[in-house]
Amino acid sequence: MKNLVIKTVNLTKKYGDFTAVKSLNLEIYEGEFFCLLGPNGAGKTTTFLMLLGLTRPTYGSAWIYGHDVTKNPLEAKKRVGFVPEVPGLYDDLTARENLVFTAELNGVPKGIREKRIMDLLEKVDLKEWADVKVGKFSRGMKQRLAIADALIKEPKVLILDEPTAGIDPKGSEEILSLLEILSKNEGITILMSSHLLHYVERYGDRIAIMSRGEIVAMGEPSSLIKGESVIELNLKEIDNLLVSELGGIKGVKEVRREGNKIIVLAGKDIRKEIFEVISRRGDKVSGVSFAPSLEKIYAKYFKEEKA
Numbered sequence: 001m002k003n004l005v006i007k008t009v010n011l012t013k014k015y016g017d018f019t020a021v022k023s024l025n026l027e028i029y030e031g032e033f034f035c036l037l038g039p040n041g042a043g044k045t046t047t048f049l050m051l052l053g054l055t056r057p058t059y060g061s062a063w064i065y066g067h068d069v070t071k072n073p074l075e076a077k078k079r080v081g082f083v084p085e086v087p088g089l090y091d092d093l094t095a096r097e098n099l100v101f102t103a104e105l106n107g108v109p110k111g112i113r114e115k116r117i118m119d120l121l122e123k124v125d126l127k128e129w130a131d132v133k134v135g136k137f138s139r140g141m142k143q144r145l146a147i148a149d150a151l152i153k154e155p156k157v158l159i160l161d162e163p164t165a166g167i168d169p170k171g172s173e174e175i176l177s178l179l180e181i182l183s184k185n186e187g188i189t190i191l192m193s194s195h196l197l198h199y200v201e202r203y204g205d206r207i208a209i210m211s212r213g214e215i216v217a218m219g220e221p222s223s224l225i226k227g228e229s230v231i232e233l234n235l236k237e238i239d240n241l242l243v244s245e246l247g248g249i250k251g252v253k254e255v256r257r258e259g260n261k262i263i264v265l266a267g268k269d270i271r272k273e274i275f276e277v278i279s280r281r282g283d284k285v286s287g288v289s290f291a292p293s294l295e296k297i298y299a300k301y302f303k304e305e306k307a
């Protein structure tokens with residue numbers, strides 16, 4: 001079992017009568033790349049600010065590596081690097097000088113400072129730009145430097161608020177693949193927000209869709225496959241023939257087996273066809289759930305929010 005890194009229980013933030021984040025329950029594990037997706041005003045930034053101890057929850061609690069973010073903020077914060085929506089970099093300093101400044105602030109010992117900075121610049125692919133003033137950088141480069149900046153204190157968790165906002169597709173890909181490498185190769189837990197579904201669907205281990213302060217859907221990116229529905233069947237026993245029979249139903253895009261569960265992704269509602277197969281075969285089904293795909297849910301909430 002993987003380490004639980006971020007946990008929230010009924011985390012709530014109210015501004016007067018308005019509830020920006022409503023009873024949020026999240027569990028994020030070590031090395032996970034977790035995307036919080038939601039339209040403007042959904043409550044993403046407010047959630048992050050609470051996790052970072054920068055704003056107090058109205059109710060509920062949050063822990064990072066078991067440290068309560070309100071009761072023990074310093075212990076929690078020590079382990080978290082934050083990349084805000086608008087990174088606080090100095091345009092008139094070079095990339096290296098910016099990182100030296102942050103390293104000093106974080107008390108990185110002088111003897112190891114230079115090496116850590118050059119390693120980080122290499123990691124974010126800015127080594128050749130080390131001595132160029134940040135004012136000359138593209139937005140994508142600035143964002144990558146901001147990631148290096150957040151990594152100076154060697155955090156175990158990285159929280160990024162819309163790291164691809166305003167960055168072109170190529171720059172966004174570079175950022176997302178960098179984050180993927182950090183989570184996969186270094187075991188850093190990544191929590192990022194975005195309001196663009198199509199960028200995050202190919203990255204990330206899990207995606208949660210937030211709307212009006214609440215998580216309305218959560219799942220793995222595979223359930224984002226374009227389509228109408230995701231059907232989960234819990235069975236006493238699974239045989240491969242059933243998997244292939246379900247795969248043969250018209251409209252099915254993917255059939256996946258997870259333990260004693262079968263997950264069927266389909267381009268339309270095929271519940272009836274599935275039940276026909278199962279009742280003919282006499283499989284013992286102990287549970288069924290049906291949900292629209294995350295893509296559908298996202299489209300629905302995004303439209304509502306815009307309207």
Ligand SMILES: Nc1ncnc2c1ncn2[C@@H]1O[C@H](COP(=O)(O)OP(=O)(O)OP(=O)(O)O)[C@@H](O)[C@H]1O
Pocket residue numbers: 015019020038039040041042043044045046047195
């Ligand atoms: N300090 C504040 N005072 C009052 N309302 C606030 C405050 N901060 C945020 N809100 C409100 O809380 C809601 C959630 O805001 P939040 O910034 O968390 O959303 P978001 O998902 O980050 O949106 P965006 O995609 O625009 O960054 C919004 O309706 C916002 O207006």
Ligand SMILES: [Mg+2]
Pocket residue numbers: 044045046161
């Ligand atoms: Mg925000």
